[in-house]
Amino acid sequence: MSFLTLTNIQKSFGPVQVVHDFNMAIEQGEFVSFLGPSGCGKTTVLRMVAGFETPTGGRIVINGQDQSSLRPNQRNIGMVFQAYALFPNMTVFDNVAFGLKIDRLPRAEIAERVKGMLALIHLEHLADRYPYQLSGGQQQRVALARALAPKPQVLLLDEPLSALDAKIRVSLREEIRQIQQQLGITTIFVTHDQEEALSISDRVVVMNAGRADQIGTPFEIYNQPTTRFVASFVGTLSTMEATVLDPAAGTIRIGRETVSLDRPLPGRTANEPINLALRPEAIALGEPGPDEVGLDGQVALSQFLGSVIRTRVNVSGHMISFDMFNQPGRKPPMVGETVRIRIAKSHALVLAD
Numbered sequence: 001m002s003f004l005t006l007t008n009i010q011k012s013f014g015p016v017q018v019v020h021d022f023n024m025a026i027e028q029g030e031f032v033s034f035l036g037p038s039g040c041g042k043t044t045v046l047r048m049v050a051g052f053e054t055p056t057g058g059r060i061v062i063n064g065q066d067q068s069s070l071r072p073n074q075r076n077i078g079m080v081f082q083a084y085a086l087f088p089n090m091t092v093f094d095n096v097a098f099g100l101k102i103d104r105l106p107r108a109e110i111a112e113r114v115k116g117m118l119a120l121i122h123l124e125h126l127a128d129r130y131p132y133q134l135s136g137g138q139q140q141r142v143a144l145a146r147a148l149a150p151k152p153q154v155l156l157l158d159e160p161l162s163a164l165d166a167k168i169r170v171s172l173r174e175e176i177r178q179i180q181q182q183l184g185i186t187t188i189f190v191t192h193d194q195e196e197a198l199s200i201s202d203r204v205v206v207m208n209a210g211r212a213d214q215i216g217t218p219f220e221i222y223n224q225p226t227t228r229f230v231a232s233f234v235g236t237l238s239t240m241e242a243t244v245l246d247p248a249a250g251t252i253r254i255g256r257e258t259v260s261l262d263r264p265l266p267g268r269t270a271n272e273p274i275n276l277a278l279r280p281e282a283i284a285l286g287e288p289g290p291d292e293v294g295l296d297g298q299v300a301l302s303q304f305l306g307s308v309i310r311t312r313v314n315v316s317g318h319m320i321s322f323d324m325f326n327q328p329g330r331k332p333p334m335v336g337e338t339v340r341i342r343i344a345k346s347h348a349l350v351l352a353d
């Protein structure tokens, strides 16, 4: 049995159902991200785990214990919110000590625990400061320490980085992951930022309109998306219409060209229209090698961005976008120029409709 299980979770607000049959099993020590666009229900699921919302249906079990009859403060869960919810009239030390005082721990133990927590977030030297004397990133680290101090069995993070500027966001997400691994704490992280989710998670749940569209490792989510929504929400993508010629051999027609993907296309029939989805890193200019498909097109965009040249090529009416590294001796292609592009066959995804 997994450490945290969500079984057939439903949630309606009045007549509107915002979470539909959400199922997930999370292992102890796992870091799972809920990723999806605004309004897809990520926060609502998290708040049900915390006990701030009551599911309209389904069961939440943590460490063998059904949570339905437990209030939030009985669930032994630590939570960090988007806005720094620190107590403004308390020092850093007192903020981190807050949960420990409620738990009535002896004074010496509180001091020891807070010291350990401040060391973990590298803010020992700021123990006597007040929240208004801290940067946004420091405030979120204190919020993290405060959530972790009572040794919760689960840590819930609701977009904890979204109010911070880009550089701090990247360094703090690495720090969060490091601390999570060091403590081995089971964590759910809510974000709408795909790079954030891919970079720090053991597994990602891509949510769409109250449902889990796909659950998988970052590698699986990106390389083997099972729905069109996941494919287009995670990473960038160019799509092309094609027609199946021989599903067993994997031959298809794109425009006037016949190409082979060198793998069977299960569940497809001859003459069936399909959509090919192409990741930008699978595409380059030049003659195709043995494991690549070659297509002719006209350059529609050639934009010099410094380290890369953003390129768009019109292939039979389909715009194919990719970046070329700005390498010595490489000239940006000219708009209108006829070029040949090559596409790695293994990276040409055939999406479910």
Ligand code: ATP
Pocket: 013, 018, 036, 037, 038, 039, 040, 041, 042, 043, 044, 045, 192
């Ligand atoms: P965001 O990233 O914008 O927070 P989210 O994916 O976390 O989005 P939720 O906050 O879970 O989405 O909201 C899911 C849906 O439920 C939305 O349509 C929202 O308007 C609705 N909703 C959330 N809380 C309530 C509430 N208390 N009463 C009514 N509707 C609500």
